[in-house]
Every structure is written in structure tokens, then in C-alpha cells.
Amino acid sequence: QSALTQPASVSGSPGQSITISCTGTSSDVGGYNYVSWYQQHPGKAPKLMIYEVSNRPSGVPDRFSGSKSGNTASLTISGLQAEDEADYYCSSYTSSSTVVFGGGTKLTVL
Amino acid sequence: EVQLVESGGGLVQPGGSLRLSCAASGFTFSSYEMNWVRQAPGKGLEWVSYISSSGSTIYYADSVKGRFTISRDNAKNSLYLQMNSLRAEDTAVYYCARLLPTMVFDIWGQGTMVTVSS
Numbered sequence: 136q137s138a139l140t141q142p143a144s145v146s147g148s149p150g151q152s153i154t155i156s157c158t159g160t161s162s163d164v165g166g167y168n169y170v171s172w173y174q175q176h177p178g179k180a181p182k183l184m185i186y187e188v189s190n191r192p193s194g195v196p197d198r199f200s201g202s203k204s205g206n207t208a209s210l211t212i213s214g215l216q217a218e219d220e221a222d223y224y225c226s227s228y229t230s231s232s233t234v235v236f237g238g239g240t241k242l243t244v245l
Numbered sequence: 246e247v248q249l250v251e252s253g254g255g256l257v258q259p260g261g262s263l264r265l266s267c268a269a270s271g272f273t274f275s276s277y278e279m280n281w282v283r284q285a286p287g288k289g290l291e292w293v294s295y296i297s298s299s300g301s302t303i304y305y306a307d308s309v310k311g312r313f314t315i316s317r318d319n320a321k322n323s324l325y326l327q328m329n330s331l332r333a334e335d336t337a338v339y340y341c342a343r344l345l346p347t348m349v350f351d352i353w354g355q356g357t358m359v360t361v362s363s
Contacts, residue, residue: 138289169348173290180340180353181290187347224290228348233304234280239289 139164139225139237146243152213155240157225158206163235165206169228172201172210175239176221184223185210212242220244247271247352249341254357261331261361267324267341267354275299275319278344281326283337284356291337294326295344309335331361 140158147153157164157172164170170188173181183192185201188208198214208227212219225237253265265281281293294315295304303315314327324341338358342350 138291167348171349173350175290180355181350182353183349183351186345186349186351192351222289226290226292226348226350231304233295233306234292234344234348234350236282236290236292 137235139227139235141223141225141237141240143238144241144243146245147212147215148245149215149217151215152211153215153242154212155210155223155225155242157208157210157227157237159208159227159235160206162230163227164203164208166230167228168203170201170203170208171226172199173224173226174219174221175224181224215244217244249343249352249354251339251341251354251357254339254359256360256362257331258363259332259361262327262329263331263359265326265328265339265341265357265359267326269322269324269343272343272352274317274322279317279324280342280344280350281315281324282340282342282350282353283335283359284340285334285337288337293339296324328359331359333361335359336361 172185175181188203189201223240248270250268296315312330316325338356340356341354343352
């Protein structure tokens with residue numbers, strides 16, 4: 136049950152695009168299209184942003200998009216806005232019938 | 246309004262026990278799989294435990310296996326986590342979260358803080 140690998144931090148200026156990677160194995164990210172992304176602001180509960188690799192729940196801006204290639208999933212945020220500054224976590228279903236999270240990435244909007 | 250509200254957190258000594266509760270409202274609780282997810286101070290999210298809608302299937306993270314017990318009472322729309330033999334490394338905010346068939350945690354509670362310290 137090792138955590139998925141995410142960069143500790145990424146940054147970008149308003150209006151720019153950033154991408155956060157999430158690397159796992161063939162037993163989790165690579166084996167299933169059950170990758171999700173969550174946004175968490177300080178002191179708040181996580182909020183679902185992307186599910187099943189690339190689907191956005193109702194209410195999530197289309198600036199947020201997801202993709203996957205092999206054992207690595209990615210979250211891209213285009214047209215960065217100040218309110219996007221938060222921690223982002225990926226998660227994946229695993230071959231053990233459990234869910235594993237990434238270590239989290241702190242997004243700073245410069 | 247769909248809502249999950251955790252309770253039962255607090256300060257406990259190492260080796261002690263605590264029981265967390267999660268009250269669900271606004272949806273048919275008995276139809277959904279439920280989970281506990283925790284977050285140590287300044288750290289990332291860690292999945293802790295899963296229970297199926299009927300309670301017949303249960304999974305635990307290796308870090309809590311043998312010490313924690315998840316359960317639910319569908320008549321009371323409630324989820325529980327019995328935590329025994331607590332350690333300092335169990336200190337965290339504990340969230341209950343609803344899991345969809347697409348392996349998505351779509352609804353989260355506000356969390357309850359558990360501090361294990363002497």
C-alpha cells in the first residue's frame with residue numbers, strides 16, 4: 136500500500152497552465168481507470184475535482200482536466216486563478232480492492 | 246442536503262481507545278459503501294478502512310489492521326470506527342467519506358481530530 140508519487144509542489148502565475156503528475160504501478164494507476172483528483176484548501180475537507188481519470192463532476196470548472204498514460208496520471212489546470220491555490224491529491228483503486236492516495240502537491244499561484 | 250458529520254475525537258493516551266461516529270443524512274445511507282480516511286497534521290491523506298453497504302465486506306490499511314474496527318448501523322444511518330491500542334502516529338483528523346462504485350469519495354465529513362499523547 137505505498138502512496139502514489141506526486142511532486143511536493145508546483146507553481147504558476149495567474150492565467151498560466153500547470154500539470155501535476157501522479158505515478159503509481161500496474162497494480163493501481165496503470166491497471167484501472169479509477170483515478171480521481173481532490174482539491175483541499177487549508178482546514179477544509181477534500182473536494183472531488185476529477186474522477187475516472189478525466190471526468191469532471193458537476194460544478195467543477197472545465198479549466199480542470201485529467202489524463203493518464205501507463206502508470207502515470209496527470210491533472211492539468213489551465214487559466215490559473217488565485218482560488219486554485221490549494222493542495223491536490225490523486226487517488227487510485229488498487230488490485231487489493233483498496234484505495235491509495237498520492238502524497239499531495241501544494242499548488243502556489245504566484 | 247447530503248451531509249456527513251463526524252464526532253468522537255479527542256485526546257487519548259498511547260495504548261488507549263476511542264470510538265468515532267459518523268452521522269449521515271440526506272441520502273439513503275444503506276445503499277452506499279463507506280470509508281474512513283485520515284490526515285496527520287501537515288501530512289497527506291491516508292485511506293484507513295472500507296465497509297460495504299451491507300457491512301459484509303471490510304478492508305483495512307496495514308497500518309491499522311488488528312487495532313481498528315469499522316462498523317455501521319444502517320437503521321441509525323451511522324458509521325463507526327473503534328480504535329484500540331492507539332499510537333502517537335494515529336494522531337490525525339479522521340474523515341468519513343462516501344464511496345461511489347467508480348471508486349470516488351464524493352461526499353466527505355468535516356473531520357474529527359484524534360490526538361494520541363501522554
